[in-house]
Amino acid sequence: MSSEKASAKAAYWRANLKLLFTLLTIWFVVSYGCGILFVDALDTIKIGGFPLGFWFAQQGSIYTFVVLIFVYVWRMNKLDRKHDVHEE
Amino acid sequence: MDTQVLVYIIVGATFALYIGIAIWSRAGSTSEYYVASKGVHPIANGMATGADWMSAASFISMAGIISFVGRDGSVYLMGWTGGYVLLAMCLAPYLRKFGKFTVPEFVGERYYSQAARMVAVVCVIFISFTYVAGQMRGVGIVFSRYLEVDINLGVMIGMGIVFIYAVLGGMKGITYTQVAQYCVMILAYMIPAIFISILVTGNPIPQIGFGDTVQGTDTYLLDKLNQISIDLGFAEYTSGSKSTIDTFAITLALMVGTAGLPHVIVRFFTVPKVSDARLSAGWALLFIAILYTTAPAVASFARLNLVQTVNNAEYQQLPGWFQNWENAGLLAWQDKNGDGKIQYSAGAAFAGKPDFASDQRGASGERMLTNAPTEGANELYVDRDIMVLANPEIAQLPGWVVALIAAGGLAAALSTAAGLLLVISTSISHDLLKSNLMPNISEKQELLAARIAAAAAIAVAGYFGINPPGFVAQVVAFAFGLAAASFFPAIIMGIFYKRMNKEGAIAGMLTGLIFTFSYIVYFKFVNPAANTPEHWWFGISPEGIGTLGMVFNFVVSTVVAKMTAEPPAHIQDLVEDIRVPRGAVAPVAGH
Numbered sequence: 260m261s262s263e264k265a266s267a268k269a270a271y272w273r274a275n276l277k278l279l280f281t282l283l284t285i286w287f288v289v290s291y292g293c294g295i296l297f298v299d300a301l302d303t304i305k306i307g308g309f310p311l312g313f314w315f316a317q318q319g320s321i322y323t324f325v326v327l328i329f330v331y332v333w334r335m336n337k338l339d340r341k342h343d344v345h346e347e
Numbered sequence: 348m349d350t351q352v353l354v355y356i357i358v359g360a361t362f363a364l365y366i367g368i369a370i371w372s373r374a375g376s377t378s379e380y381y382v383a384s385k386g387v388h389p390i391a392n393g394m395a396t397g398a399d400w401m402s403a404a405s406f407i408s409m410a411g412i413i414s415f416v417g418r419d420g421s422v423y424l425m426g427w428t429g430g431y432v433l434l435a436m437c438l439a440p441y442l443r444k445f446g447k448f449t450v451p452e453f454v455g456e457r458y459y460s461q462a463a464r465m466v467a468v469v470c471v472i473f474i475s476f477t478y479v480a481g482q483m484r485g486v487g488i489v490f491s492r493y494l495e496v497d498i499n500l501g502v503m504i505g506m507g508i509v510f511i512y513a514v515l516g517g518m519k520g521i522t523y524t525q526v527a528q529y530c531v532m533i534l535a536y537m538i539p540a541i542f543i544s545i546l547v548t549g550n551p552i553p554q555i556g557f558g559d560t561v562q563g564t565d566t567y568l569l570d571k572l573n574q575i576s577i578d579l580g581f582a583e584y585t586s587g588s589k590s591t592i593d594t595f596a597i598t599l600a601l602m603v604g605t606a607g608l609p610h611v612i613v614r615f616f617t618v619p620k621v622s623d624a625r626l627s628a629g630w631a632l633l634f635i636a637i638l639y640t641t642a643p644a645v646a647s648f649a650r651l652n653l654v655q656t657v658n659n660a661e662y663q664q665l666p667g668w669f670q671n672w673e674n675a676g677l678l679a680w681q682d683k684n685g686d687g688k689i690q691y692s693a694g695a696a697f698a699g700k701p702d703f704a705s706d707q708r709g710a711s712g713e714r715m716l717t718n719a720p721t722e723g724a725n726e727l728y729v730d731r732d733i734m735v736l737a738n739p740e741i742a743q744l745p746g747w748v749v750a751l752i753a754a755g756g757l758a759a760a761l762s763t764a765a766g767l768l769l770v771i772s773t774s775i776s777h778d779l780l781k782s783n784l785m786p787n788i789s790e791k792q793e794l795l796a797a798r799i800a801a802a803a804a805i806a807v808a809g810y811f812g813i814n815p816p817g818f819v820a821q822v823v824a825f826a827f828g829l830a831a832a833s834f835f836p837a838i839i840m841g842i843f844y845k846r847m848n849k850e851g852a853i854a855g856m857l858t859g860l861i862f863t864f865s866y867i868v869y870f871k872f873v874n875p876a877a878n879t880p881e882h883w884w885f886g887i888s889p890e891g892i893g894t895l896g897m898v899f900n901f902v903v904s905t906v907v908a909k910m911t912a913e914p915p916a917h918i919q920d921l922v923e924d925i926r927v928p929r930g931a932v933a934p935v936a937g938h
Contacts, residue, residue: 272926279436286432290425295594302585307558308567313585316421317413317643318554321428321636328435328629335440336622344927346620 393630426601535755
């Protein structure tokens with residue numbers, strides 16, 4: 260493997276890890292943060308009949324998970340093309 | 348038409364559909380049998396993954412559990428969906444690029460070790476059998492209640508159906524059957540949920556409805572449930588009673604366990620491209636989320652309906668469903684104060700599970716129990732599973748909706764059972780026989796071995812369905828805990844930490860496994876009396892201990908890897924290679 264090719268691969272991998280880190284931070288904050296750790300504070304806020312912490316634990320976190328994966332798919336497809344490692 | 352006739356028609360029609368699909372898509376090669384030739388469209392794979400993942404526990408039990416524990420039930424909702432984010436981002440695309448058939452195969456090749464592969468095979472088989480026994484039991488319960496056949500005959504019919512499409516069709520047959528089963532399952536879940544949401548709150552979208560006001564009043568449904576719960580002596584519905592650290596640990600163990608479950612991972616080997624593996628994880632979670640966001644709504648509606656229908660009602664005035672479920676043994680009433688009315692409140696009505704005195708009836712016509720009554724005022728025993736199964740009847744929905752629930756419950760149980768059985772048979776034929784004990788068998792012989800292994804696994808699973816070991820419910824914690832503590836760290840580090848070597852991975856897996864296994868065995872079997880928060884390590888229950896096992900695994904394997912030689916160059920190249928999508932190919936049969 261030429262060193263140029265290797266450093267291109269390394270750049271792709273770094274960009275991948277950066278995206279991963281960002282998305283997993285959101286994943287953690289929404290589920291473990293809003294759904295578990297900070298619920299007592301959030302439950303004092305009410306949206307319709309839902310205490311907010313309860314809503315995050317039983318609804319909001321799941322919606323966020325779905326959106327996160329589709330954002331990941333979209334960004335990774337772009338990243339694959341940019342670094343020219345996409346499939347035919 | 349009579350509900351009973353409708354049940355036969357709808358369940359019969361869905362079975363005919365599954366068998367038809369199996370015959371149309373039967374497998375001819377090991378690649379078709381193991382991974383459907385990697386030709387499955389991401390949306391179809393997403394549906395199949397959804398059906399594979401959502402078992403009898405998700406379909407029948409989950410809403411019931413939430414119904415009774417309220418806020419604490421969130422651990423299942425978040426735990427069983429959040430793992431897909433990890434799967435999509437950290438596992439699925441790389442394992443697809445790796446391009447082999449099974450999880451033990453990845454572990455074995457990445458860690459250049461047959462021993463590591465064997466540890467993985469044992470875990471796969473153990474986890475899958477734990478899971479599949481519960482599915483067969485679910486099939487039996489649905490059959491006995493709705494089709495009025497004996498529970499054992501029900502299990503055998505279920506075995507026969509799974510046998511036809513798993514043994515014939517392999518992964519290809521299972522995938523397309525699961526697509527059909529997903530559709531049946533989601534219709535069966537959503538239609539009653541929408542009806543009940545309209546009945547209770549006037550809002551046709553259950554996800555919004557359970558944050559709405561109760562029909563004809565200004566009170567929010569959740570506020571009303573909180574009020575009722577307190578009045579009857581339960582904890583407030585929207586407040587939890589589990590400690591924060593335990594909630595955290597259980598949620599994480601379930602998420603990581605989900606991402607490490609072999610029958611889920613293997614589904615991402617079936618798509619044509621790496622980018623399809625990412626995409627199909629997204630579709631899978633979307634399809635799963637439809638049911639998972641509806642479940643807490645169903646839970647709250649069911650809770651309200653149940654309490655309002657039975658509390659302080661005269662037994663003889665109750666609608667017919669009460670006696671049906673009493674006859675099925677999932678409801679029981681002990682008239683402690685002899686007033687002919689049902690008093691429902693917190694606490695057990697009597698010690699243990701209901702033990703009916705054969706044919707004896709009490710003063711109001713209820714089934715007599717031999718259980719010793721407790722001191723408390725509560726007179727009613729409710730099995731959590733009926734919250735979904737009986738919900739349409741409690742809400743007085745038409746007969747075809749009831750029939751649909753029966754078909755949906757069966758679809759959920761059968762689809763998961765088939766996926767698990769395939770994983771078991773693949774582990775035996777591919778990881779045990781072909782790669783270890785009998786490396787010289789031809790592809791045709793390997794395929795035959797896979798089919799024989801699947802048939803044998805069905806027989807064993809059926810046996811456990813008919814003679815359920817008393818510990819089935821308790822061992823579910825095993826499946827997730829062990830997957831979290833063994834596979835997940837080994838696979839993650841295999842991809843993200845190039846320096847991880849054989850010694851580190853094996854030491855880590857063994858540490859995670861032995862620790863998690865011992866902790867669960869100690870609190871569930873050796874000393875169940877000590878299974879209380881003050882005895883738990885850091886306040887973490889056996890259900891959540893996989894989280895700690897996972898942490899130990901990560902730490903031990905990293906330390907050991909640092910102290911031993913780095914992995915050989917070709918393994919480091921392999922890791923470089925799986926990190927890049929380009930060049931993914933369909934695997935050749937055999938090796």
